[in-house]
Amino acid sequence: MLALKAFHVMAMVTWFAGLFYLPRLFVYHADTEDHAGRERFKLMEKKLLIMSHIGMGLTFVLGGTLAWEYGLAWFKASHWFHAKLLLVFGLLAYQIVCGRMVRTFAADANTRGHRFYRLFNEIPALFLVAIVYLAVVKPF
Numbered sequence: 643m644l645a646l647k648a649f650h651v652m653a654m655v656t657w658f659a660g661l662f663y664l665p666r667l668f669v670y671h672a673d674t675e676d677h678a679g680r681e682r683f684k685l686m687e688k689k690l691l692i693m694s695h696i697g698m699g700l701t702f703v704l705g706g707t708l709a710w711e712y713g714l715a716w717f718k719a720s721h722w723f724h725a726k727l728l729l730v731f732g733l734l735a736y737q738i739v740c741g742r743m744v745r746t747f748a749a750d751a752n753t754r755g756h757r758f759y760r761l762f763n764e765i766p767a768l769f770l771v772a773i774v775y776l777a778v779v780k781p782f
């Protein structure tokens with residue numbers, strides 16, 4: 643069970659590598675004018691999105707298995723976990739939006755500036771703080 647939890651946390655770190663760095667690539671990509679530079683960003687974004695999807699999938703599968711192993715009584719009593727799941731769905735939505743942005747950049751159809759992506763880039767950190775706090779402290 644502890645090994646499962648360790649791999650769950652490792653998968654989460656892999657997912658967050660993408661959640662942190664993909665929007666950072668958007669910041670630089672939005673400012674890039676030359677063809678070669680844009681093509682390089684497109685490739686990096688595509689590969690990072692795939693890695694991030696894998697991290698997310700593993701986080702869900704391993705976290706879901708942990709919850710399943712703990713059982714229904716644990717699930718009902720763990721209110722912090724309900725709050726965590728709500729936030730995890732928020733992160734899932736963020737990941738979907740990132741995927742759409744990768745496709746928009748791939749089609750050279752981005753209309754947003756680097757300032758927008760700088761702000762957008764801050765969102766995963768807020769989720770990380772809230773989710774890890776809930777998972778470790780279990781305040782309710």
Ligand code: HEM
Nearest residue numbers: 650651654701702705706708709730769770773774777778
């Ligand atoms: C569907 C998604 C997820 C599910 C079903 C899930 C489920 C779980 C479960 C059942 C545990 C064990 C809790 C315990 O032993 O008391 C756990 C631990 C943990 N989870 Fe998740 N989790 C998910 C996503 C995430 C995400 C996105 C993060 C980070 C942002 C995260 C961070 C952690 C951490 C740090 C722990 C270790 C807590 C500790 O034992 O101190 N989880 N998760």
